Amino acid sequence: MGRKFNNLLLEFARLHRFLMRVLREAVSPPYEFKEIVRQCYEIGWKSFPLIGLTGFIVGFVFTKQSRPSLEDFGATSWLPALISIAIVRALAPLVTALIASGKVGSQIGAELSSMNVTEQIDAMEVSGTNPFKFLVVSRIIATTIMIPILCFYIAGIGLFGGYLSIIGNDQLSLLSFFTQVFDKIGFVDIFAMTLRAVVFGFTIGFASCYVGYYSSKGTEGVGKAANSAVVASMFTVFIEELLIVQVLSLIS
Amino acid sequence: MAKVGNVINYEDCVIHVDNVSKSFGDLHVLRNVDLKLYNGENLVVLGRSGTGKSVLIKLISGLLKPDTGDITVLGQRVNDLTEKELMQLRLRIGFSFQNSALxxxxxxxxxxxxxxxxxxxxxxxxxxxxxxxxxxxxxxxxxxxxxxxxxxxxxxxxxxxxxxxxxxxPDIMLYDEPTAGLDPITCLDINGLINEVQERYKTSSIIITHDLACAKMVGDRMVMLLDGKFERQGTFEEIFDTDDTRVKPFYDYNFIV
Incomplete structure (x- = not known):
């Protein structure tokens, strides 16, 4: 028991050191602009098809499932408002984060871990490159930039999916749909969505890089790192979602 | 390619490992080891697997830090260098990894x-x-x-x-098991390449191996790591002119069995 507690404390200390190093190296030159752009492409651009499809399905299905409840009250005209609030306030950041945890988290965890196992990280270090800045910081910055962009994308596609679901039953122009959508969401909602996405992006990058960078040696370590990256990212995202919702409720 | 006589300057020590110890938990890998690499020399470090040979070159390149003792590379004490200075020093050290690490x-x-x-x-x-x-x-x-x-x-x-x-x-080359996992013909090629690098680029090298054919072909001098210490050093013949049961099996396995 005592030993487990000690190990837990040591893990927290290592996490703290890792976080401090990320923050320190992120603001100190030289900056790895080229690698950050490459990672934005790998992490963000290549996720657009999957995120887009998921967003469309979420918007379409959510609208379809919500219709019967509103029909009972003769309030189907409220569907655009309901969809906009649900997608912008809750679904878009959370669904983006969960999809990214699976796709991007496992990719980062496995990649860094296999580089660790095959001594590629050591090779980088002995050839005069700071591997922490090049591999870890660039990936965390890329996820922090790209997850919010993906989140806006999923929100847009999700709303469009909702619109297509609505026009299956009702007559509604795209313009009046989006007019109703933006009537119900304000600056605070957009700000809250962006804040969530930034926090989730940082978390996914940080958790995945941490488990990949410190993975155990051997091929088993690569599998474990990929798995742990997804679990750690998703778990932390849910905890953060809970905290952010509480804080935003208090503020509003 | 056969080894040709290289000019070794025994006045100019490019790496000095001075009384260095390194442990991992309860495992004492290196115990107060001393080692010198001279300018232009190919020094072979022999030893069984897990005796700390790779740890030694990782200490020299600053990838690991010693528990005690000093390591001086090209006149700079590795322990005292800042991260930036260490980066600059590493540009003068070539590190060839066991699994190539491409x-x-x-x-x-x-x-x-x-x-x-x-x-x-x-x-x-x-x-x-x-x-x-x-x-x-x-x-x-x-x-x-x-x-x-x-x-x-x-x-x-x-x-x-x-x-x-x-x-x-680089001025210095560190080779970690350069012939591990290769067939004999490819081993000969790699050994030839190590000698060619020494001659063409005028490097001083440490070659970690337990392949005695490689050691004999590329080494100007050899040291043997036994129980965390360099207990034997000299030429190939001097190293193996012994009845030490920790040393003899090396020779027997490579040249008799």
Missing amino acids: YDSMTVRENLEFPLVRNKRNLTRAEIDREVEDVLDGVGLLQALNQMPSELSGGQKKRIGIARTLILR
Whole structure:
């Protein structure tokens, strides 16, 4: 028991050191602009098809499932408002984060871990490159930039999916749909969505890089790192979602 | 390629490991070891697997820190250097990894360019291309320029790994098990390449191995790591002129069995 507690404390200390190093190296030159752009492409651009499809399905299905409840009250005209609030306030950041945890988290965890196992990280270090800045910081910055962009994308596609679901039953122009959508969401909602996405992006990058960078040696370590990256990212995202919702409720 | 007589300056010590110890938990890997590498010399470090040979060169390159003792490389105490100074020193040390450690997401060309592009930012595209082709030609693999590491054999990967370290023209080469896992013919090629590198680039090298044919072919001097200490050193013949039961099986396995 005592030993487990000690190990837990040591893990927290290592996490703290890792976080401090990320923050320190992120603001100190030289900056790895080229690698950050490459990672934005790998992490963000290549996720657009999957995120887009998921967003469309979420918007379409959510609208379809919500219709019967509103029909009972003769309030189907409220569907655009309901969809906009649900997608912008809750679904878009959370669904983006969960999809990214699976796709991007496992990719980062496995990649860094296999580089660790095959001594590629050591090779980088002995050839005069700071591997922490090049591999870890660039990936965390890329996820922090790209997850919010993906989140806006999923929100847009999700709303469009909702619109297509609505026009299956009702007559509604795209313009009046989006007019109703933006009537119900304000600056605070957009700000809250962006804040969530930034926090989730940082978390996914940080958790995945941490488990990949410190993975155990051997091929088993690569599998474990990929798995742990997804679990750690998703778990932390849910905890953060809970905290952010509480804080935003208090503020509003 | 056979070893030719190289000029070794025994007045000029390029690496000095002074009373260094290193442990991992309860495992004492190195115990108060002393070692000197002289300018122009190929020094072979022999020893069983798990005796700390690779740990020694990781300590020298600053990848690990010693628990006690000092390591001086090219006149600089590694323990006292800042991260930035250590980075600069590492540019003068080539490290050839046991498994080559090629970046598997990059082509051979990109692997070789990587240290150049990041450390010599004033080079033009044409100069980079010329350097890459020159060093790749030196290891006899110019045709592999646009291949991925996964398409190369073990011996080719070793050669590319050595070429990647040579591209920065290091003063010191550290080879970690250069012939491990290779067939005898490829081993001979790699040994020849190590001698060629010493002659052509005027490097001083530490070669970690337990392959005695490699040791005999490339080494100017040898040391043997036994129970965390360098207990035997000298020429190949001097090392194995003993009845020590920790040493004899090495020779017997390689040349008699």
